Amino acid sequence: MATTTDSVARLSLAALLLLGSLWFCTAPGDPHSLCYNFTIDPQPSPGEPWCVVQGQVDGNVFLSYDCGGAKIQSTSPLGEEVKTTHTWETQTETLRDIGDLLKWRLSDVIPEKHMARGPLTLQARMTCQWEEDGHISGSWQFGFNGQMWLRFDSENEHWTVVHSGGRRMKEKWENDRAVTDYLKRVSMRDCRAWLQDFMVRWEEMLKSTASPTTGPPAVQPRATAIDLTTRIVLGVLASFFIMGIIVAWSLYKKRY
Incomplete structure (x- = not known):
């Protein structure tokens, strides 16, 4: 019993x-994120681009861009949905400028001991996150050869060293007001505007994909x-x- x-x-x-x-x-999936992954190769092979950008929304790739090219390429139905918008065109110049900045600053942040071993490939990720309450945050991640070295919180301008090699990068960029202001402005203003504009067209598409990271653009x-x-x-x-x-x-x- x-x-x-x-x-x-x-x-x-x-x-x-x-x-x-x-x-x-x-x-699941109430927040939305838009991120751009940059790969900067200081010594590319003949015929290979020195900078490549990949755009993702909620983890879904929707664009690819060669920083030396004139056009951004759509790589999925999500990209096709928004490639005729004015926002799509405004990305081109900004993404190219980011690539130029990262390439120009590359020699300033690589420790000398690594320079002797050969060139390092820089990876950077810019992310803007649309939270449930409608707030949009921004951040950056930087690393070399697939390993993250440094994080930057755009809202509070806080730099976090993830790998010992990122200390030099932090010292250089943390004390450079122009770099800090630019990274903050691009992630908090430009990326935010792109996410808001694209989401108008993407809302129904993202819902239909039933992805674990999709959902309404914002919840009041x-x-x-x-x-x-x-x-x-x-x-x-x-x-x-x-x-x-x-x-x-x-x-x-x-x-x-």
């Missing part, structure tokens, strides 16, 4: 915990509060319902 009742109770508790996780966890605070309240109420009702099953089962077993 007790064993049976305990088993039911454990199963009911497991079901309650599972239901709670479904109701109270954050809905009021809507978020209402949604959370609904989850809590339904969760509480579910709890009472399951507890009622446990009690009824226990009484039934005691009686029969």
Whole structure:
């Protein structure tokens, strides 16, 4: 008797915990992110570009760009959807300028001991993130040969050394007001504007892909509060319902 009742109770508790996780966890994919990955090769092979940029929204690649070229190439239906917009064209000059800046500053940030071993390939990632409450943040990551060395939080202008080799880069750029201001402006203003404009066209497409990182472009605070309240109420009702099953089962077993 007790064993049976305990088993039911454990199963009911497991079901309650599972239901709670479904109701109270954050809905997947509410935030949106737009990022641009730069690869700078100081000594490219003949015929190879010195700078390549790849654009991604929520992890989905939608564009590719050779910094020396005149046109950005669409690489997916997401790119095709927005390539006729004015925003698509405005990216070209900005992405080329970023590539030029990174190439120009490359020699300033590579430690001398690495220079003797041969050229290093610089990777940089600019990201703007659209959060659930509508706030958009910006950040940068920098590294060499596939290893991240340095992070830059555009909002608070905070530099974080991830790899010991990034100390020289941090010292150079942290004390260069022009570089800091430019990185902040591009990630917080340009990237933000591109994300807002593109999302108008991308919203339905991203929903239809059913990707774990997709969802509505923004959720207003009021809507978020209402949604959370609904989850809590339904969760509480579910709890009472399951507890009622446990009690009824226990009484039934005691009686029969």
